[in-house]
Amino acid sequence: MNMAVKVTKFGGSSLASAEQILKMKKIVEADEARKFVVPSAPGKRFKDDVKVTDLLYSLHDAASHFEETEEIYRQIVRRYTDIRDELGLSIKIEDYLEKVYEDIKTGANEDYAASRGEYLNGLLIADLLGYDFIDAADVIFFDENGGYDAKKTLSILPGALKLHERAVVPGFYGSLPNGKIRTFSRGGSDITGSIVARAANADLYENWTDVSGFMMADPRIVEDPKKIDVVTYRELRELAYMGATVLHEDSIFPVLEAAIPINVKNTNDPENSGTMIIPAVEGRGEADGITGIAGKKNFTVITIEKDGMNTEIGFGRKVLTCLEKFGLSFEHMPTSIDTISIVVADVRIRHCIEELIDEIHAVCQPDSVEVSSNMAIIATVGRGMIRQVGVSAKLFAALADSHVNVRMIDQGSSEINIIVGVENDDFEKAVKAIYNALV
Numbered sequence: 001m002n003m004a005v006k007v008t009k010f011g012g013s014s015l016a017s018a019e020q021i022l023k024m025k026k027i028v029e030a031d032e033a034r035k036f037v038v039p040s041a042p043g044k045r046f047k048d049d050v051k052v053t054d055l056l057y058s059l060h061d062a063a064s065h066f067e068e069t070e071e072i073y074r075q076i077v078r079r080y081t082d083i084r085d086e087l088g089l090s091i092k093i094e095d096y097l098e099k100v101y102e103d104i105k106t107g108a109n110e111d112y113a114a115s116r117g118e119y120l121n122g123l124l125i126a127d128l129l130g131y132d133f134i135d136a137a138d139v140i141f142f143d144e145n146g147g148y149d150a151k152k153t154l155s156i157l158p159g160a161l162k163l164h165e166r167a168v169v170p171g172f173y174g175s176l177p178n179g180k181i182r183t184f185s186r187g188g189s190d191i192t193g194s195i196v197a198r199a200a201n202a203d204l205y206e207n208w209t210d211v212s213g214f215m216m217a218d219p220r221i222v223e224d225p226k227k228i229d230v231v232t233y234r235e236l237r238e239l240a241y242m243g244a245t246v247l248h249e250d251s252i253f254p255v256l257e258a259a260i261p262i263n264v265k266n267t268n269d270p271e272n273s274g275t276m277i278i279p280a281v282e283g284r285g286e287a288d289g290i291t292g293i294a295g296k297k298n299f300t301v302i303t304i305e306k307d308g309m310n311t312e313i314g315f316g317r318k319v320l321t322c323l324e325k326f327g328l329s330f331e332h333m334p335t336s337i338d339t340i341s342i343v344v345a346d347v348r349i350r351h352c353i354e355e356l357i358d359e360i361h362a363v364c365q366p367d368s369v370e371v372s373s374n375m376a377i378i379a380t381v382g383r384g385m386i387r388q389v390g391v392s393a394k395l396f397a398a399l400a401d402s403h404v405n406v407r408m409i410d411q412g413s414s415e416i417n418i419i420v421g422v423e424n425d426d427f428e429k430a431v432k433a434i435y436n437a438l439v
């Protein structure tokens, strides 16, 4: 029988210092099946520390504006040389750092700069574990539009992995058809881990972080929230997208087809079983109540009102055409007979809000258009939750009792979530109220 294969991704918090990296080593060495390791860049060692990835973005920004770069570069050098020295390794990481610095000063792109956090950490970790190093630029590919190219990657990566008994593949980046480096969006090492798990046909994708799995709410908002033991890919995606940052929302796609389970585990508490993320939960469903609550701040809600909107053919299309004209995607679109609300992230819409409203007036001829910014959206997620009588009644009663003004309600058509929009200032209060009422 073939030996089991596990792909282990370690997040920045798990690799922030030599002390954390030694915990990683112990975990990897405790199980023969942990053949492929996907590291992030060193993250925060303490609350107000700066992630190496953020230092690299700053370095690139300073270099491209011809500003002072030495101090930022020195901080980056110190992070890696401290780790190397404390681990007692002899790899000459300074040589690699100098090359990175030179490349950034001579015009390398921003993604290249950001990706070096994982690249350099991968070199150190491969040296420490005695694993081979595979540069992600040689095995993970993006297409000319910058999207992940699954076809090309899966035609090369599985063969490349077979050449190595044990290897480190740095997270977060790959290469474009022109050979330039491209990164996933922030937190994207989780996606690399999933891609490597798929290519290795792994039995399990372990995602090691600084919490013992997915909690029913963000532990920075709700004190000591209950852990989610098992969650489906779909629920996970909803929670992750809506702000539960433990796992990148796109990290389920690569493993989805092969139905490889993901186990979120805690580097600081490796015995804890963490959270299992699986395709579907057999024999469980309608009576399960909620799975979790997640949310994000800083959205704008545009409410368009027009009497008789429900009978006007093509009204929705006209509204969406306006968004398209400004290159805007939207998060939610709750409707009633005479109103449509569009929810868009503040950062996307800020620069064009006035022109967009003028366009909506011109194209849709509405009775009124109202804009509310500084809104937070909160999703309460659970398979079967919607069919369970009383969940939404309890949720809205709890918000009313806490004097939270609900500005928008949307029930996702996937029937696994209820979404409410509240003012940014009420966000934490609302999450706590929903948690206390439903958990």
Ligand SMILES: Nc1ncnc2c1ncn2[C@@H]1O[C@H](COP(=O)(O)OP(=O)(O)O)[C@@H](O)[C@H]1O
Pocket (backbone or CB within 6 Å): 010, 011, 012, 013, 014, 040, 043, 187, 208, 209, 210, 211, 213, 214, 215, 216, 217, 218, 219, 220, 243, 244, 245, 246, 247, 292, 294
């Ligand atoms: N529902 C949740 N359950 C657990 N952690 C959460 C949740 N929502 C937000 N978080 C936050 O996600 C963090 C882990 O994600 P991240 O910082 O990206 O880790 P890593 O550096 O390991 O990739 C936790 O420390 C926690 O503060």
Ligand SMILES: N[C@@H](CC(=O)OP(=O)(O)O)C(=O)O
Pocket (backbone or CB within 6 Å): 010, 011, 012, 013, 040, 041, 043, 051, 053, 054, 117, 171, 172, 185, 186, 187, 188, 189, 190
């Ligand atoms: N280092 C990258 C990618 C990543 O996934 O990091 P982390 O595992 O620390 O979330 C970032 O900060 O976005």
